[in-house]
Amino acid sequence: MASTAIPGTHIFDGAAARKGYALNAMCFSFNEAANRDAFLRDEDAYCARFGLTAEQRDAVAKRNVLAMMAAGGNIYYLAKLAGIFGLNVQDVGAQQTGMTVDAFKQMLLDNAAAIPTKEMAHG
Amino acid sequence: MASTAIPGTHIFDGAAARKGYALNAMCFSFNEAANRDAFLRDEDAYCARFGLTAEQRDAVAKRNVLAMMAAGGNIYYLAKLAGIFGLNVQDVGAQQTGMTVDAFKQMLLDNAAAIPTKEMAHG
Amino acid sequence: MAKVIGGVFTSHVPAIGGAIHRGAQNEPYWKPFFDAWPPVREWLGEQVPDVVIMFYNDHGLNFFLDKMPTFAIGAAAQYRNEDEGWGLPPFPVPPGHPELSWAIIEKLVAEEFDITTCQDMLVDHAASIPLALAWPDREAPVKIVPIAINTVQHPLPSAKRCLALGRAVGKALAEWQGDETIMVMGTGGLSHQLDGERAGFMNPEYDLFCMDNLSADPDALTRHSVHEIVELSGTQGVEILNWIAARGALGDKVHEVSRSYHIPISNTAAAVMVLETEAARAAGNAGAEKTAELA
């Protein structure tokens, strides 16, 4: 269990896993194409079938990843849902950090500047 | 892994678990009444669906528990199959030991004679 | 702070469930076994546990060989008992205690136990029948934390490892800040063998060794390898691992409150024991003292 919080970071621990079970179970089902299709055909019915909480249903309706995580969603399962919406991990990162996708991608590129120079010799 | 064999005793280890997978998978399915019914309706088709080996299929056809075990069956799963045939663990024990069911039950009762007498005081 | 009162150890033979459903408790065949339970219920009435840590083994209801865990811990709010293949009516299963489950899970992983965590879990007769024996004719008035030990597919965990698991659970209970009254159950055994040409094997001498040492010297039970336990106790007698793990959760010193040993029920040497913790006894309620005299 986290002794001190890490800013901007959510540990998927027992409390989250418990809270998020229904949402994550729905996302896990999206490994199958037929289930993704069923979700797209009738999102309400599909969410109801998995017993999403009101908070989870609302987060899904709003395509709001931070809200899904607050409702117990785990990013590995949520990524399967994001895929249905055509969102990749940069899109999801941009949404969570409040950046444009281009700015988020630039930030990723900028991380390279922090590579210690002696390391470059190995590259 | 067993260093020395125990007479009359089969350890359900990796070799057995590997060999018996299909048979045990079929037996595991019998937790559901619908599957038990399907087996009873068409035993051949049901066994084929789980890909039983010829040895496993033959052992099931003959209701021969020792042969099922030699084919990798585990007694906990096999017990579900035995239940379909109306056999309980005494029936299964009698079959494996080559005794009549009555003689097997008497042997079980006779085990009581081996209870150390000082223990009886606790009973 | 939570109080750990002790444990109830019992056989869990499926036929017991059949006898309960038929109301056969007073038939000559069944009476010696069911007679073990009034003293247990008396002790439960005095100690009034509200949580049961249930050490048992799954017989092919929740786990199959596709994913067979050595140690699995429930972390669900609800568990279910279901048809295990014989069409018997499921017994009621009390609710879970997910907060305590997760506290135990955190402790076990910190102590380097590589558990499998189950947020959705069926529990089989090995958990439901002992609860039905302890609290007949109703859903047990407790919450449960089920801990399933692999006694099906070898390699099984050693007796030493199972005792260590129980001791780590005991540490988690000692650190738990709730005010629950907690007991353990260890189910299965004693000696029996369902399969092979040695089917019907029992070993009262080894069973007595286990029962005599369970309270005072549980480490004595860990001197045998799993292979030796199979030899001494039968292929299914290895369910004693559940007893050993449960015992581990009770701390160093416990007192034997009651014991029953009877042969046979079904193919099994049946035993029922109650062990009480030093803490529960030290709390010294009159009831506990009275029960102790019966032992």
Place this chain on the structure above:
Amino acid sequence: MAKVIGGVFTSHVPAIGGAIHRGAQNEPYWKPFFDAWPPVREWLGEQVPDVVIMFYNDHGLNFFLDKMPTFAIGAAAQYRNEDEGWGLPPFPVPPGHPELSWAIIEKLVAEEFDITTCQDMLVDHAASIPLALAWPDREAPVKIVPIAINTVQHPLPSAKRCLALGRAVGKALAEWQGDETIMVMGTGGLSHQLDGERAGFMNPEYDLFCMDNLSADPDALTRHSVHEIVELSGTQGVEILNWIAARGALGDKVHEVSRSYHIPISNTAAAVMVLETEAARAAGNAGAEKTAELA
């Protein structure tokens, strides 16, 4: 007797699979990452492994929160990669090596690791992409033993426990009587974080610390708690646990054969390393010496 030649350590970002499917290996964005692989393939061509012990983590293809194992080991003759939700074509997965799997399982349980044994198992991109990188355009000419480590649901096993797991696997390999040439893979990482307001976080300094110590002093990587690793490496950077476990299987002394580190691919700091065992180097084939000079 079997020979353990070393290990390939690599990121396993799903987007790599997309780049392979699109044939984008020479695009400016991808080239720095794919350029890491010719030296790896050269080493593989010289050492010619025929078994891969694959340390990876499942991302929700084979395991869900109903039964989430800390350590899971495949014991199947065949594994499959399947649709993980994005409809990408599955990569070919080589056959299993059940005999060796069971030998490792026996050893791990004897060494008090409480593994979950999987006779039927899907392996996800974290296993299939590294194999596709090492042996492009075909099914890898090896048999595999997949070992999945929980990096999804906390509590995760500690780095210390993962290193010990790998060392126990190494003992099993040392005792294995087959004549296979065995390598390990450790996949995932390095630093990255997909979720939360800190999404996009990377930490080249910590990654360098890991890469520098992986060969000579892997215990240095175990001085951080999982919580500290998350802080240093990101919520998904904890996949370094797979590298640590794989490293443990290689024995005390290994030599770094090649290394590549590049930022970013997708949201991840990408790294590829080859470590060679003392035994493989001592065998002293000309190829191994040549490759070493490149490092």
